[in-house]
Each structure stands twice: as structure tokens, then as C-alpha cells.
Amino acid sequence: MDFLPQKYMAGYSAAWAKAPPEVRGILLMCLSTVAFSIMHAMIKHAAAELHPMQIAFFRNVFGFLVFLPILMSSGLGFLKTQRLPLHAFRGVINAGAMMMFFYALSITEVAHATALGFSAPIFAAVLSVVILGERFRIRRWVAIFTGFLGVLVILRPGIIPMDTGPVLVIAASFCWAVVLTIIKVMSRTESALTIVAYMNIFLALYTLGPAIWFWTQPTAEGWLWMVAIGVTGTVAQMCISQSLKETEPTVVMPFEFLRLIWVAILGAWIFGEIPDTYTWVGGGVVFFAGFYLAWRERQARRDAAASGT
Numbered sequence: 001m002d003f004l005p006q007k008y009m010a011g012y013s014a015a016w017a018k019a020p021p022e023v024r025g026i027l028l029m030c031l032s033t034v035a036f037s038i039m040h041a042m043i044k045h046a047a048a049e050l051h052p053m054q055i056a057f058f059r060n061v062f063g064f065l066v067f068l069p070i071l072m073s074s075g076l077g078f079l080k081t082q083r084l085p086l087h088a089f090r091g092v093i094n095a096g097a098m099m100m101f102f103y104a105l106s107i108t109e110v111a112h113a114t115a116l117g118f119s120a121p122i123f124a125a126v127l128s129v130v131i132l133g134e135r136f137r138i139r140r141w142v143a144i145f146t147g148f149l150g151v152l153v154i155l156r157p158g159i160i161p162m163d164t165g166p167v168l169v170i171a172a173s174f175c176w177a178v179v180l181t182i183i184k185v186m187s188r189t190e191s192a193l194t195i196v197a198y199m200n201i202f203l204a205l206y207t208l209g210p211a212i213w214f215w216t217q218p219t220a221e222g223w224l225w226m227v228a229i230g231v232t233g234t235v236a237q238m239c240i241s242q243s244l245k246e247t248e249p250t251v252v253m254p255f256e257f258l259r260l261i262w263v264a265i266l267g268a269w270i271f272g273e274i275p276d277t278y279t280w281v282g283g284g285v286v287f288f289a290g291f292y293l294a295w296r297e298r299q300a301r302r303d304a305a306a307s308g309t
Helices: 006-018 021-046 052-072 084-107 110-117 120-130 138-155 164-186 192-213 220-246 249-271 277-307
Strands: none
Touching (some): 084 192, 110 138, 110 249, 120 138, 120 164, 138 164
């Protein structure tokens, strides 16, 4: 049974199709920031009952179940790969990043963790030079150093104690940068569906052991939170992926900063967490440094395409 009339749905689909790709991409990116922010708040809330390792496992399991119909609609061809060891290695790094970030959320202000999480593209830019041999000119190096300066503004080492949570977020961001670098390599031969499928499979496998080690029987409410986290996380990933398919990353990336605004609102409303000025300033510096790096990478690809290299 349809919850909305077919005529309305047809009209909505037509209106969506007629919208410029840039508009669709921006709307999807904005929706992804809302979904990610809600998921992070739910993780922090659920951590009062369940260990973050358990939450990470259920996030992967229920998220995969949501995504499974999309995978199956294309048949089993997405499982064909010649790079299974690389998928498995990527899964180890990805699982480590997820578990560290989930644990950090349980002991850190959500806005603080989100602001530090913007450092992942900065690390990824450095890794692209070290691992992939890409060459950067002075402006991109300045952006990288500016981004790390923003991290220092948030952390203020030597001025305030260095807590475990922020350290875990930085470590998770570095691991996620490694994952992004591996994805860049795999995307040369692997389809997006294959990359996503093996990501979900290995994440569920690798987080199972820690979940069993820290196992606590969830209450009925706990199960509902786990399902909601899995569904919301998958919706967020699907929105951001489709957003990047609709238009250029540099068109939609500025709107990702909304995530810091949403988590600040949720953190203040639910947990009584008020982000300080350093979090806003440092988070803004880190984010816009990452945005500039993405914009320069896009320009470099265009220049290379124009020159035929």
C-alpha cells in the first residue's frame, strides 16, 4: 500500500527531474548533513546503554540490510573483484576509524568531534603526495598547513589538557584519509557498488569481535536506537554519494559545514553541550582548508584534461 498518492509521487519525481543538477546535489548534501548529525547524536545517546563497539557493529549490520535491496537489484555481479585483499585491508582501516570515532563520540562533545573530523581531507591530501606521488604547488601546501593550524586552534595543546576523545577523533580522521586514498586507487578498476558492498561486508565482520567482547544485551529501546542508527547512517551515505553524482564536489562541499551547525544545535538541546569559540573558529579553518584543497584538485584535473596529460 502506498502512503502517498501515485499522482503526487509522479509530480514530485517530475519536478525533481526538472531541477538543475546543482540544486539536486545541494539539497541532497544538506539532507546528508542532517542525517549524519542525527546519527552522531543517537550514537552518543545510545552509548549510555551500550558500548560504542556494539553500536558500531549494529550500525554496519542494519545499515547493510537497508542497502542490500539496492545491491541485489543489480544481481551478484558486484561481488566480482580481483582486489579482494585490498578490500579486506581497507575494511580493517575503515573499521578502526569507525570504532575510534564512535568511542570518541561517547566521551566528547559532538560539535567538538565533528569539527576535528573535518581534518580528514587534510590528511588525505598529504597521503596523496606520499603514497600516490601527486605534486602540489605552494598554495595547496599553504592550505594543508592552515588546516592543521585550525586543528591546533581546536585542541590548544599545552593550554588545555589533551583528552582521549579528541585524540581518537584525530586518529580516526587519519585512518579515514587512508581509506579515501585506497578508494581512489580501487576506483580505477572497481565499480562503486563493489566498493560499497565489500565495505559493508568487511565492516560487519571486523566489528563483530569487539561487539562480542563488550556485549551487553540491548533493551527494546536499545534495539530501536540501533536500527535507527543503521538506517540513518545508510541514508546519509546514499545522499552524499548521489549528491556527488549530481554535480561537482566543489558545488556541494561548502554545505557540508552545516553538519557543525546541526550537531551544535543537537548537542546543546539534548546533552547541554555548548561549543566554545575555539571549536567554531578552528572547525571553520579546517573545513575551508579542506574545501580549498578539493577545489584545487578539481582545477588540476581540468587542466590535465585540457592539456591531454
